Amino acid sequence: MNSAIQMYALGLDQIATSILNGGDKRTILVQGHMGTGKSSLLTTLSRDLPKHTPCYFDCTTKDLGDITIPKMNQLDNADYVSYATNEELGAHHKTPIILMIDEYGKANPAVKNALLRVMLERKIGGYELHPDSLVFATPNLGAEGVGDLLPPHARNRITVITARKPDNMEWIEWGINNGVDHTLLGWCKDNPHLFHGFEDVKDPDDNPYIYHPKQQRTAFVTPRSLEAASDWLKTREHFDDQTLTGLLMGTIGERGAMDLMAFVKLSDQLPSLQSIKDEPKTAKVPDSAAAVCMVVYRSLSTLGADWVDSWMDYMVRLDKEAQGMFANGCSAKKYAHRNVVMTNKKFTTWAMDNNYMFAADKK
Numbered sequence: 169m170n171s172a173i174q175m176y177a178l179g180l181d182q183i184a185t186s187i188l189n190g191g192d193k194r195t196i197l198v199q200g201h202m203g204t205g206k207s208s209l210l211t212t213l214s215r216d217l218p219k220h221t222p223c224y225f226d227c228t229t230k231d232l233g234d235i236t237i238p239k240m241n242q243l244d245n246a247d248y249v250s251y252a253t254n255e256e257l258g259a260h261h262k263t264p265i266i267l268m269i270d271e272y273g274k275a276n277p278a279v280k281n282a283l284l285r286v287m288l289e290r291k292i293g294g295y296e297l298h299p300d301s302l303v304f305a306t307p308n309l310g311a312e313g314v315g316d317l318l319p320p321h322a323r324n325r326i327t328v329i330t331a332r333k334p335d336n337m338e339w340i341e342w343g344i345n346n347g348v349d350h351t352l353l354g355w356c357k358d359n360p361h362l363f364h365g366f367e368d369v370k371d372p373d374d375n376p377y378i379y380h381p382k383q384q385r386t387a388f389v390t391p392r393s394l395e396a397a398s399d400w401l402k403t404r405e406h407f408d409d410q411t412l413t414g415l416l417m418g419t420i421g422e423r424g425a426m427d428l429m430a431f432v433k434l435s436d437q438l439p440s441l442q443s444i445k446d447e448p449k450t451a452k453v454p455d456s457a458a459a460v461c462m463v464v465y466r467s468l469s470t471l472g473a474d475w476v477d478s479w480m481d482y483m484v485r486l487d488k489e490a491q492g493m494f495a496n497g498c499s500a501k502k503y504a505h506r507n508v509v510m511t512n513k514k515f516t517t518w519a520m521d522n523n524y525m526f527a528a529d530k531k
Contacts, residue, residue, distance in 0.1 A: 177332035180205055184212045186329070191302035195287040197272065197318075198306045200331030201365060202379065203390025206306040210268040213302065220302070221265045223258030227275035227283075230254075235282040236293045251293035257286065259295035266302045273307025273318060280322060288325045336360040339391055340465070344497060345504045349401040350466035352394060355431040357461055362389045362424070376423040387421040394420065397428065404432070434459045441466070445475045448482035460490045468497045473508045480514035495519065 177200075178186070187196055187209070198206050214222040236251035258265040269283060287305065290297040297303070305326070307318070318328075334342070336356045343353050356362060362377050369375045372383035379388045387393065400407075400415045407415070409429065416425035437459040439452040444467070454460050464486070467479055483491055498509040509515050 177330040179332060179334070179338070180209060180212070183329065183331055184209055184216070187213060187302055187304050188216060190327075191266075191304055192300055195303045195305060195326045197323075197326045197328045198304060198331050199273075199309055199328060200306075201333050201390070202308050203392030204331060204333050205391055206331055207268070207270060209304065209306070210266060213266050217264075217266065217302075219264065220300075221258060221261050221263060223256060223261075223265050223267045225254070225256045225267065225269050226271060227269060227279055228271045230275065230279050232276075232278040232282060235279065253293045253295055257292055258301075259286070259292050259297060262298065264298045264300035264302075267297070267304075269303070269305040271307060272305040277319075280318075284322060284325055333363050333365050334391060336363050339363060339394070341497070341500055341502065343395075343398070344465060344468045345502060346395075347398075347469065348395065349398040350462050350469060351432055351435050352398045352401055352428070353465040353469075354434075354458055354462035355428050356394065357465075358431075358458060359427070362394070363391075377421065385421055387418055387424075389420045389424050396420075397424075401432070431458065435462060438463055438466070441470065444482045445478045448478040448480075449485070451482055453485055457487075457489075460486055461493065464490050464494050464497070468494065468503070468505075471498075471505050471509065473512075476509060476512040477514055480512065480518060484518070491518075491522065495522070 183196070183198055190196070198209065200206050210222050210224060214220065234254055235257075236253050238249045239252045241248050241250050253259045258267055267286070269287070272280065272283070275283070283305075286292040286297070287303060290299075290301060290303065309330075336359070340353050340356055342348075343356075359377075361375055364375055364378060366372075366375075366378060366380040366382075369378070369380060372380040377389045379385065379390065397416055397419045400412065400419065404412050412432070413425055413429050416428055419425070420428070434454075434456060437452075437454040437456065439454075443451040454463060467483075471479060483494055497503060498506060498515075500506070503509075
């Protein structure tokens with residue numbers, strides 16, 4: 169990837185803001201690594217614009233005949249042909265829509281050309297989108313070698329930006345608020361290289377976890393496959409170690425699965441949530457730093473108003489780094505239980521006594 173483009177690659181929040189404030193006039197094409205959440209932009213935008221109708225158009229399943237079909241009409245005894253559009257394009261709506269044209273780079277050339285008018289003029293067939301409608305498109309990086317290449321005349325009609333991969337702490341913040349298994353979150357904290365891009369890895373063997381176009385890997389780590397691995401971990405009580413390892417290998421790759429399983433075994437050191445709620449001053453404190461990290465992430469994910477006091481009594485028994493990790497997590501603007509924690513008397517007292525930790529963590 170060009171170094172300047174890489175330097176100015178944007179996070180998904182920045183991209184969503186760009187689409188919200190300019191997607192009604194200009195189509196933004198969001199290119200980025202596979203499995204990094206580009207498709208989640210439609211959900212994010214729909215949440216911000218609840219009166220817009222979300223429309224998802226998957227280019228990989230379409231041929232030219234799936235864009236429009238001829239429809240016979242008659243006016244003043246004269247026959248003519250108009251064109252009905254695919255429902256997924258949303259052109260039949262009389263109200264604003266959010267149109268996501270997914271996997272545009274993988275579309276066959278005829279489909280790409282057919283979609284250029286809606287991307288440039290907000291028109292398709294005889295239909296015109298509502299003026300407040302937003303349009304954006306997503307391909308993977310051309311460097312990934314999956315056919316996501318656009319002809320110059322197509323690129324010139326749109327604004328092309330690059331989505332960067334999240335780093336491990338950004339993804340952990342997302343995972344805390346979306347029910348990702350705490351063991352997996354702990355593993356991600358200790359392994360930031362899981363989120364590195366292949367363009368920074370000249371020799372594929374230097375990072376055997378991620379996708380690399382120079383080496384065939386049937387499974388590998390992406391934010392998407394990590395979420396899938398979390399789903400398997402959350403049902404691990406039904407599997408023996410061999411079965412769980414095999415499932416993880418088929419999800420995040422051999423090397424990732426073996427390393428993650430070592431972390432899973434650490435989970436045996438964790439105190440139960442119930443013991444922290446009932447006996448916070450005597451509940452088990454794990455010996456290893458990795459296990460302590462998992463306790464903090466589990467609590468951030470599950471904390472409720474009914475046991476914040478108990479958690480605070482337990483948390484002060486952990487090392488200062490773990491306490492700071494909790495404080496940093498619960499003070500994040502997107503943390504689901506932020507108000508519950510930040511208004512708790514024991515937490516505010518702790519925060520006043522440890523204010524220096526916030527100053528250090530926020531820099």
